[in-house]
Amino acid sequence: MNRASYRLILASKSPRRRELLAEAGYDFTVVPADEEVESGAAFGLGPVELVRDLAYRKAADVVSRIRSGDLSESPKLAADGRLTVVLGCDTVVECDGSILGKPNDRDDARRMLVSLRGRTHQVHSGLCLWPLSEGSPAVDVATTTLRMDTLDADRIDEYLAGDGWEGKAGAFGYQDRTGWVHVVEGSESNVVGLPLELLADMLARLGC
Template identity: 35%
Template sequence: MTVKTIPPIILASSSPRRKELLNSLGLAYHIHPSQAEETFDPRNSPEMVVQKLAHQKASDVARHYEQGLVIGADTIVVLNGEVLGKPKDESEAFQMLSRLQGETHTVYSGLAVIDADSGKECVGCQGTKVLMRPMGADEIKAYIATGEPMDKAGSYAIQGLGATLVDKIEGDYFTVVGMPVALLARFLHQFGINVLTVARQS
């Protein structure tokens, strides 16, 4: 039986959590972090913003290749219509977490897969609601002191110590981590890659 050759897969991100998610699917890939400037129109909907950012990253990397599937992803945290990005410093992290505590916010993860050869692309996103438990100032400062919040949208990581801050979620956990895995599998299937078959062969 002839085994179909899988095209090269390029992850346009150096995010450890996204690497772990791709590893969990048994996919062979290499990393080429995007250098695209992450700009967006704040008047656009969160869904449009996060899809545009993911597409910017994938497009920036795809132009360097003649073949291969480039995966771009981006995650934003939205509270009462306001996008909360990565904190600039500990003071901003404290402000974000103080606003999020006791409240429900939405995490959106955008995903783009671009075929560098044909230019075919799939772009989409998913959103998940997250309820963060009430916290006092001392607890927030203790979490910030771990260093975990400093490179995370919304100043927390649900896959790390930030899990202790979350009461419940409504939606896809992996969207909060930073890459909606089921959506990625659907996109890859459109390029002829069945992740279940790949897992069985590995």
């Protein structure tokens, strides 16, 4: 199935995910999931289970709102005629079993960077694809292994003086090309927040 025959609904307000989808040539609409969805995640989940759960919850929230006519876009989406697939995503950083999400503030970001410097860690992204008209949701996870250089306090402070750490799991943006985070194994786009290779594979499994 060619890309003109289906359309994605991105259940995320992340500008990085929007950019990745646009650069890859996907036709998509942005309908962010309710921010309260994340607070409903089950306590005590490991990092892989957590991103699977949150990706599913985000997609389910948008599917439910569209089907109930809760959104101004609902009639247009329902009448489009093409296969419409909701895409839910979630990303966390894991270091030695500890989950690092988005920092709450600059001090939290500093704590995260100090814990990651000079060490190997993983980025996990969960994807959920949910056909709007029929079919069951599909959920999968991509993992990328990274290594961060041993940063001194001055380099960390210099980075934190800007806003590159805001809204990013692990308090760093790989796309910022700082030069001190290196991919050891796995998808580079996964580190930015959307594993394009896994997305293409999952869409193919859906017949897209």
